[in-house]
Amino acid sequence: MTTLESTLAALRVHLVDLHRELVRWDLVVWTAGNVSARVPGENLMVIKPSGVSYDELTPGSMVVCDLHGRAVEGNLTPSSDAAAHAYVYRHMPDVGGVVHTHSTFASAWAARAEPIPCILTAMADEFGGEIPVGPFALIGGDEIGRGVVETLAGHRSPAVLMRNHGVFALGGDARAAVKAAVMCEDVARTAHLACALGAPAPIPQAAVDRLHDRYQNVYGQR
Numbered sequence: 001m002t003t004l005e006s007t008l009a010a011l012r013v014h015l016v017d018l019h020r021e022l023v024r025w026d027l028v029v030w031t032a033g034n035v036s037a038r039v040p041g042e043n044l045m046v047i048k049p050s051g052v053s054y055d056e057l058t059p060g061s062m063v064v065c066d067l068h069g070r071a072v073e074g075n076l077t078p079s080s081d082a083a084a085h086a087y088v089y090r091h092m093p094d095v096g097g098v099v100h101t102h103s104t105f106a107s108a109w110a111a112r113a114e115p116i117p118c119i120l121t122a123m124a125d126e127f128g129g130e131i132p133v134g135p136f137a138l139i140g141g142d143e144i145g146r147g148v149v150e151t152l153a154g155h156r157s158p159a160v161l162m163r164n165h166g167v168f169a170l171g172g173d174a175r176a177a178v179k180a181a182v183m184c185e186d187v188a189r190t191a192h193l194a195c196a197l198g199a200p201a202p203i204p205q206a207a208v209d210r211l212h213d214r215y216q217n218v219y220g221q222r
Helices: 003-024 082-091 104-111 121-127 143-152 174-197 205-217
Strands: 034-038 044-047 063-066 071-073 097-101 159-162 166-171
Touching: 003 034, 003 044, 003 174, 034 082, 034 174, 044 082, 063 082, 082 097, 082 143, 082 166, 097 174, 104 159, 104 166, 104 174, 121 174, 121 205, 143 159, 143 166, 159 174, 166 174
Parallel strands: none
Antiparallel strands: 034 044, 034 097, 044 063, 063 071, 097 166, 159 166
């Protein structure tokens, strides 16, 4: 087995596990949503097949695509979001994983075309500020990916709410992208409840900056 074949085999297994995380955290229903991973050192990515149930996913069902979303290995059609994922990888070289969900509370904010305000320390930690809203875009081409890239330019947030659609979350690897998607839904739920109760108290920008720096550079095992 070549190094590339070994890498692809490992990514296929890893992506099956990460798709189970989407189900475990109630971020997806039926066959909607997807996770992809960049293949290190190659102009390739691995992504979920289109319209396949989560409980039917296997390593062999994952599809290898080029960075224009075209299948190059695998027997199934790639996700309808493949071109959007590919666009992100082409234009954001530090991104190693992309996740798309229609998680309930975050998608509710997206339906309102309203960013999630940074009113929680957990938001400052993970997102470094508000979670922004990207433009409405049709599914199937790279228009969504273009909106993700343009919206996140200049933002510290690893997630964006695409208007009237749902969440796209990015990470240095696929696991980090899944974490961002999980955190996005968690803070979207709490922010929704806070806004229903009244006007949430803002966090001063200087405190947001300090919280984000601590979480990104000090928190956890280094």
